[in-house]
Amino acid sequence: xxxxxxxxxxxxxxxxxxxxxxxxxxxxxxxxxxxxxxxxxxxxxxxxxxxxxxxxxxxxxxxxxxxxxxxxxxxxxxxxxxxxxxxxxxxxxxxxxxxxxxxxxxxxxxxxxxxxxxxxxxxxxxxxxxxxxxxxxxxxxxxxxxxxxxxxxxxxxxxxx
Numbered sequence: 001x002x003x004x005x006x007x008x009x010x011x012x013x014x015x016x017x018x019x020x021x022x023x024x025x026x027x028x029x030x031x032x033x034x035x036x037x038x039x040x041x042x043x044x045x046x047x048x049x050x051x052x053x054x055x056x057x058x059x060x061x062x063x064x065x066x067x068x069x070x071x072x073x074x075x076x077x078x079x080x081x082x083x084x085x086x087x088x089x090x091x092x093x094x095x096x097x098x099x100x101x102x103x104x105x106x107x108x109x110x111x112x113x114x115x116x117x118x119x120x121x122x123x124x125x126x127x128x129x130x131x132x133x134x135x136x137x138x139x140x141x142x143x144x145x146x147x148x149x150x151x152x153x154x155x156x157x158x159x160x161x
Contacts, residue, residue: 005089006090010058011042011094011095015099016102023122025120025122025123027118030086036135051075053069056071060110077145078095080094130143
């Protein structure tokens with residue numbers, strides 16, 4: 001029986017004016033042989049931190065984009081996922097926030113040591129590219145999550161486009 005560490009996380013669908021989504025590419029440092037995958041900015045909440053507070057902090061740390069937590073609005077997607085990372089099994093309740101920007105030059109100088117050692121790239125993806133790629137992207141239904149978020153939130157809070 002696997003024992004899971006409970007975790008709450010905020011994730012950000014950072015979308016540019018061309019409706020492309022920023023994703024990072026990384027790997028599990030405990031199992032680098034398992035390959036790489038793509039994922040949204042975001043991560044675990046600090047004790048007592050709300051989801052919007054965590055989304056704002058994580059976005060600033062991972063991309064250099066600093067926004068007030070009020071610019072995140074309501075989550076556009078929520079799920080529970082179970083995974084192993086760096087030798088620990090997690091059961092993570094995560095909420096996704098849509099943030100639109102005209103453009104953004106990603107600055108990863110705020111990465112933690114674990115992120116510096118396990119994230120090796122980033123790029124902007126269109127929904128079509130996500131649908132057609134053979135590369136692993138998380139969550140597995142990310143193209144549909146993105147399409148639903150874009151359709152339901154034509155003018156989301158966040159940085160102006």
